[in-house]
């Protein structure tokens with residue numbers, strides 16, 4: 001698939017744009033103030049490391065007050081992936097985020113205020129070797145534009161802001177245009193993609209819970225990605241962040257933009273099942289996502305149809321009652337007790353990957 005040719009923007013040790021791998025992002029869901037004590041801070045780092053292992057490339061934190069300077073600096077220094085600060089309204093906070101060593105900030109210049117304030121932020125980005133995402137949402141457009149076509153309004157507004165940045169000879173820009181209406185998001189991104197050469201961050205804002213968000217995001221972002229549009233993505237879900245990372249990876253894989261990592265094939269279960277494939281898949285999900293080698297794993301609910309349906313998987317597991325059966329390339333290789341299913345599966349996976 002041909003990707004849109006854009007400028008390449010460095011965000012810490014991740015480069016965004018053109019032929020670079022599409023970067024997966026998520027956003028931390030709790031306030032920075034919760035991580036001032038050592039134990040909470042270490043728990044945060046453990047979670048960030050697991051996100052990184054699952055394939056998350058960039059993490060964004062809301063940075064709402066300078067009172068969090070110390071903890072945010074600590075997070076920026078310790079995070080396993082580049083940190084982005086989400087800033088609203090306060091230009092001094094945006095500057096302080098770079099002082100904390102955020103690799104990028106996300107601002108809507110419209111709510112930062114006067115142009116000179118935005119220009120001070122741009123100068124700080126230059127001084128700190130940082131990048132800036134110009135992030136516009138349909139819901140935060142200037143009042144006089146809210147009743148019209150949000151897609152056109154977001155494109156025109158973004159182009160005006162980009163002039164401010166280019167006027168200061170700053171080009172480490174990523175642009176995002178999001179609306180809670182998926183088709184508006186789609187139109188805004190196809191249009192802006194034809195008008196500028198900066199990388200685009202894709203997302204559908206306020207997309208809802210797991211099913212709603214994944215369905216809407218897949219429909220909207222999938223069509224953009226198929227046209228080569230999009231350089232970073234976030235599947236915004238009102239749920240655990242691991243679903244955002246998993247959904248983004250699955251989308252990129254389905255569109256053909258990523259080949260690494262586990263592809264899970266699992267049956268939906270039916271009355272024939274005596275092996276709880278749903279529970280087992282949930283139990284091993286995080287471990288599976290941490291595997292970056294391209295392997296197809298099948299989790300099937302019964303011994304009647306499971307092996308046949310899983311014949312094309314590299315490794316498959318199915319069971320009857322308290323026994324499970326492991327298959328490699330369709331051939332039965334091991335039978336173990338149910339309580340040993342997880343360790344047996346991962347032992348087999350490790351051996352399979354090492355043999356490749």
Ligand code: SF4
Pocket residue numbers: 267268269270271272273300301302303304305306309
């Ligand atoms: S593999 Fe077995 S349990 Fe799963 S859907 Fe098919 S018949 Fe039902």
